[in-house]
Amino acid sequence: MPVFRIRQAADLLGVSYDTMLRWTDSGRISKTTDSSGRLAVDGAALAELARERAESGAPAGGAQAAAQSMRNRFTGLVTRVVKDTVMAQVEIQAGPHRIVSLLSREAADELGLEPGMLATAAVKATNVAVEVPAAMVRRSRSALPATRVIPRRSPRPGHAAAAARSARR
Amino acid sequence: MKLSARNQVPARVVAINAGEAIANVELDADGVRLVASITVEAVRDLGLAVGSEVTAVIKASDVILAVAG
Numbered sequence: 001m002p003v004f005r006i007r008q009a010a011d012l013l014g015v016s017y018d019t020m021l022r023w024t025d026s027g028r029i030s031k032t033t034d035s036s037g038r039l040a041v042d043g044a045a046l047a048e049l050a051r052e053r054a055e056s057g058a059p060a061g062g063a064q065a066a067a068q069s070m071r072n073r074f075t076g077l078v079t080r081v082v083k084d085t086v087m088a089q090v091e092i093q094a095g096p097h098r099i100v101s102l103l104s105r106e107a108a109d110e111l112g113l114e115p116g117m118l119a120t121a122a123v124k125a126t127n128v129a130v131e132v133p134a135a136m137v138r139r140s141r142s143a144l145p146a147t148r149v150i151p152r153r154s155p156r157p158g159h160a161a162a163a164a165r166s167a168r169r
Numbered sequence: 170m171k172l173s174a175r176n177q178v179p180a181r182v183v184a185i186n187a188g189e190a191i192a193n194v195e196l197d198a199d200g201v202r203l204v205a206s207i208t209v210e211a212v213r214d215l216g217l218a219v220g221s222e223v224t225a226v227i228k229a230s231d232v233i234l235a236v237a238g
Contacts, residue, residue: 067214067224071210071211101173102230107229125207125208
């Protein structure tokens with residue numbers, strides 16, 4: 001299970017170091033230690049807290065949507081609209097996220113999209129790719145089924161396990 | 170609410186094949202069969218059941234064309 005130092009956890013949630021430290025002291029998020037014995041928080045608990053905070057702080061506009069199957073929504077202000085004769089590029093600033101949509105000019109005109117409007121970018125769940133930091137991939141590679149690992153060159157026997165051990169250190 | 174998606178097809182749910190995470194929802198759009206792969210979570214949120222009236226929404230850049238040949 002991944003753990004994060006206090007500074008890193010604070011940055012991920014956009015709060016100050018002191019706030020994150022206060023939350024660990026008050027028990028709002030449980031504390032643990034990293035591999036060196038330094039104060040840290042559990043990744044899963046941090047993710048739960050991040051989700052709760054995002055939900056409680058979400059703009060009210062997001063709640064006005066009719067029932068839809070789209071799992072992912074980013075509500076924010078339109079910051080830029082560029083149109084040519086066929087297509088339009090629309091940018092939405094949703095909290096810390098800049099979302100870019102390419103849509104037909106017909107659609108942009110019909111919605112009257114212009115900078116300053118409240119809009120929601122919706123993304124179907126099957127269209128979302130997931131990336132993880134390279135360090136985490138190295139750490140977990142030995143846990144993957146052998147058939148999933150395609151080495152660029154023949155590794156020595158035990159290479160993956162040794163790499164995993166050195167990554168933990 | 171208004172949508173940017175250019176294709177919005179009224180349809181009726183004729184079958185729901187739910188797995189652990191994803192459900193394939195079969196639709197009848199005036200004689201045309203459509204299938205939507207959506208999360209089981211979405212099926213529950215929308216209260217979908219056989220007979221539900223829905224709108225299939227497809228972004229224009231996701232539509233592929235074929236011609237006889």
